[in-house]
Amino acid sequence: MASKLRVSATTMPRPPQRWTEQELEADAKVSTEAFVTRRKAERAQREQAIAEHSPEYRQDFLDLLTSTNDLREVTGVSLRDRRLLRAARFVAVPFISDDDLDSLTGAHLKSWMQQTTERGERPSDDDFDAAAEVITQQLDSYRAPWVVERRRPTRAEIERFLAGSITLRLNSRLASLRRSEAAARQEQAVRDALAAAGYAEFKGKSKTLTDPQTEMPEGTYSPRARLLAGASVDVPIRLRAEHPTGLTFIALEAKDTNSEVNSRKRLIEVMDKATAWNSAGLPYEFRTGAVVSGVLPLHRLAEAQDRGVWLFWEHRLQDLTALLAAPQPG
Numbered sequence: 001m002a003s004k005l006r007v008s009a010t011t012m013p014r015p016p017q018r019w020t021e022q023e024l025e026a027d028a029k030v031s032t033e034a035f036v037t038r039r040k041a042e043r044a045q046r047e048q049a050i051a052e053h054s055p056e057y058r059q060d061f062l063d064l065l066t067s068t069n070d071l072r073e074v075t076g077v078s079l080r081d082r083r084l085l086r087a088a089r090f091v092a093v094p095f096i097s098d099d100d101l102d103s104l105t106g107a108h109l110k111s112w113m114q115q116t117t118e119r120g121e122r123p124s125d126d127d128f129d130a131a132a133e134v135i136t137q138q139l140d141s142y143r144a145p146w147v148v149e150r151r152r153p154t155r156a157e158i159e160r161f162l163a164g165s166i167t168l169r170l171n172s173r174l175a176s177l178r179r180s181e182a183a184a185r186q187e188q189a190v191r192d193a194l195a196a197a198g199y200a201e202f203k204g205k206s207k208t209l210t211d212p213q214t215e216m217p218e219g220t221y222s223p224r225a226r227l228l229a230g231a232s233v234d235v236p237i238r239l240r241a242e243h244p245t246g247l248t249f250i251a252l253e254a255k256d257t258n259s260e261v262n263s264r265k266r267l268i269e270v271m272d273k274a275t276a277w278n279s280a281g282l283p284y285e286f287r288t289g290a291v292v293s294g295v296l297p298l299h300r301l302a303e304a305q306d307r308g309v310w311l312f313w314e315h316r317l318q319d320l321t322a323l324l325a326a327p328q329p330g
């Protein structure tokens with residue numbers, strides 16, 4: 001498919017890139033095929049995670065059982081070891097994320113669990129007690145039936161509990177790894193496209209952009225997300241002077257989706273943010289774009305385009321490079 005990007009030598013803003021439905025459908029098919037290929041190639045990663053972490057997780061859960069009298073006495077004292085508290089989140093149903101644990105307890109257990117030394121602030125006794133209460137209330141009685149039956153577990157029950165808990169924790173780890181790798185993949189692809197257009201990294205210290213036109217040098221992009229108009233922009237881009245589109249700034253989002261339902265949420269998020277971002281500068285000088293990959297339905301792509309969001313496919317980011325490196329007028 002030939003590139004559709006064309007720019008004029010005028011200073012007036014170019015209308016949103018208009019892919020036809022046939023073009024959107026063709027690229028959506030390529031994107032879905034790439035997604036399927038990536039998923040099928042994950043087997044080696046799964047096997048490595050199982051081999052590397054299963055023994056570690058098994059020991060964590062065995063130690064947790066010892067500390068809590070086989071889960072019959074989950075107390076704040078029994079959870080004062082980071083390793084055991086991390087494991088304890090997975091004996092609940094559904095398992096409790098570290099963010100949810102903080103929300104449910106009103107504590108700051110997540111940051112403590114992520115520490116590797118004792119230099120940071122340690123949670124209070126009340127924090128650990130609150131965590132124990134939450135975990136006790138949500139304990140999975142299917143995996144640990146002996147708790148509700150008020151008896152000691154059999155050896156077979158312990159093994160079934162260990163197998164289920166290890167599997168649950170591995171699934172969580174692999175899902176998190178998949179998300180982080182998708183984000184890293186897209187981030188690198190966008191950086192490569194920007195570098196090919198001759199754009200340099202902007203390394204300003206502030207996490208917030210009040211006026212990208214004055215705060216970012218022309219022909220630069222931020223390698224990390226920044227706040228603009230109250231919403232986080234994945235890749236802020238300050239265009240070169242007198243860019244033929246008439247634009248001075250592009251707020252670029254990166255969206256990788258694994259289903260049509262997921263894509264709906266992500267594209268609607270971009271459309272909602274675009275309203276704030278596009279009005280953060282002078283009229284017709286700020287625009288919003290989205291680099292998309294994965295499984296995306298035609299009608300959602302068309303809707304985003306109708307609401308003024310520029311669409312760039314991860315598998316053909318030469319379109320983004322072509323737009324940013326557009327020849328100067330004259």
